[in-house]
Amino acid sequence: MSEIGFGKHDHSACISGALEAAEQVCSAQGLRLTKGRRRVLEILVQEHRAMGAYDILAVLSDEGFGAQPPVVYRALEFLVSNGFAHKIEKLNAYVACSHPQEGDHAPVFLICKSCGIVAEGDAPKRKSDLQQQAQESGFVIETTVMEAEGLCPTCVPGGEA
Amino acid sequence: MSEIGFGKHDHSACISGALEAAEQVCSAQGLRLTKGRRRVLEILVQEHRAMGAYDILAVLSDEGFGAQPPVVYRALEFLVSNGFAHKIEKLNAYVACSHPQEGDHAPVFLICKSCGIVAEGDAPKRKSDLQQQAQESGFVIETTVMEAEGLCPTCVPGGEA
DNA sequence: AAGTGAAATGTTATACTATATCAAGACGAA
DNA sequence: TTCGTCTTGATATAGTATAACATTTCACTT
Numbered sequence: 001m002s003e004i005g006f007g008k009h010d011h012s013a014c015i016s017g018a019l020e021a022a023e024q025v026c027s028a029q030g031l032r033l034t035k036g037r038r039r040v041l042e043i044l045v046q047e048h049r050a051m052g053a054y055d056i057l058a059v060l061s062d063e064g065f066g067a068q069p070p071v072v073y074r075a076l077e078f079l080v081s082n083g084f085a086h087k088i089e090k091l092n093a094y095v096a097c098s099h100p101q102e103g104d105h106a107p108v109f110l111i112c113k114s115c116g117i118v119a120e121g122d123a124p125k126r127k128s129d130l131q132q133q134a135q136e137s138g139f140v141i142e143t144t145v146m147e148a149e150g151l152c153p154t155c156v157p158g159g160e161a
Numbered sequence: 162m163s164e165i166g167f168g169k170h171d172h173s174a175c176i177s178g179a180l181e182a183a184e185q186v187c188s189a190q191g192l193r194l195t196k197g198r199r200r201v202l203e204i205l206v207q208e209h210r211a212m213g214a215y216d217i218l219a220v221l222s223d224e225g226f227g228a229q230p231p232v233v234y235r236a237l238e239f240l241v242s243n244g245f246a247h248k249i250e251k252l253n254a255y256v257a258c259s260h261p262q263e264g265d266h267a268p269v270f271l272i273c274k275s276c277g278i279v280a281e282g283d284a285p286k287r288k289s290d291l292q293q294q295a296q297e298s299g300f301v302i303e304t305t306v307m308e309a310e311g312l313c314p315t316c317v318p319g320g321e322a
Numbered sequence: 323a324a325g326t327g328a329a330a331t332g333t334t335a336t337a338c339t340a341t342a343t344c345a346a347g348a349c350g351a352a
Numbered sequence: 353t354t355c356g357t358c359t360t361g362a363t364a365t366a367g368t369a370t371a372a373c374a375t376t377t378c379a380c381t382t
Contacts, residue, residue: 070341
């Protein structure tokens with residue numbers, strides 16, 4: 001499964017699946033998926049798009065959750081550092097991970113300039129040119145950001161024909 | 162030259178070279194490297210590190226330049242969109258391009274977590290896996306962001322031995 | 323040389339993104 | 353139960369970026 005997902009999918013299954021996966025990973029690793037963290041992940045999965053921290057905050061706020069910025073940023077830090085969500089640096093926004101089951105991975109994001117959709121793909125498993133170049137220069141990579149901006153199949157002129 | 166530059170170099174030549182290159186490109190393409198734009202580029206080249214917009218602003222301010230944020234952001238927009246500088250998304254910071262002569266290129270940045278140095282490499286010219294993956298899904302890439310964070314040769318424990 | 327339109331700059335205000343700090347509560351382990 | 357740690361609550365503030373509009377500069381035409 002290294003396909004990039006612009007297609008339709010069963011979203012209600014996708015939501016419950018993502019939450020279940022997160023719960024399993026957390027219980028397996030002794031992490032605490034607390035109420036607030038869980039709710040933030042839920043929001044990200046439900047909306048299924050890149051959201052700014054303050055977008056999420058607004059949703060929480062409507063629900064009577066304590067709704068100060070640190071609440072959201074803490075939850076996001078937990079989710080991102082444990083692989084349940086990713087930060088899109090180019091957008092200063094966050095998305096739920098498309099396949100949290102798979103543990104550590106090096107995601108690649110395709111961001112549509114027109115409709116804003118963000119799709120997550122997998123970085124190649126074989127040693128990338130980036131890795132190679134870095135290694136040659138003696139640099140040790142810990143994390144990578146790979147993001148591409150352009151037009152998704154639906155928004156490409158003449159596309160989706 | 163697709164080496165990643167952590168080595169030493171003749172910095173005064175590097176500065177004048179970068180400025181000359183920018184002037185040549187501008188005159189060739191009918192772009193205006195105005196005083197403020199030129200000064201911002203100069204600062205970036207001189208400092209030779211990733212700088213926040215407000216770092217640059219502080220330098221301008223000490224020189225009696227009009228020093229409101231839009232001044233810097235406009236200059237940066239010009240420099241970035243014409244390839245004289247790049248934005249490091251992960252840091253919300255800007256660096257002078259290491260090889261502005263080479264026109265459009267897809268840079269790769271290696272960011273050291275320890276000392277903050279940012280080195281620019283070239284993304285591979287041959288069709289990358291990213292391009293390939295995107296193409297298969299019908300996505301048309303316009304720009305890419307590739308950034309890696311880790312430890313540079315100098316900061317790697319046991320490195321530079 | 324004067325007129326014109328487009329690009330660039332000056333300036334003020336404000337929006338958006340993120341973290342520091344410290345007090346209080348919740349939870350598991352001994 | 354007590355301890356230590358992780359998590360949350362709450363206030364304040366730091367850091368990044370753009371909107372909007374007036375004014376100037378510049379290249380080009382007449």
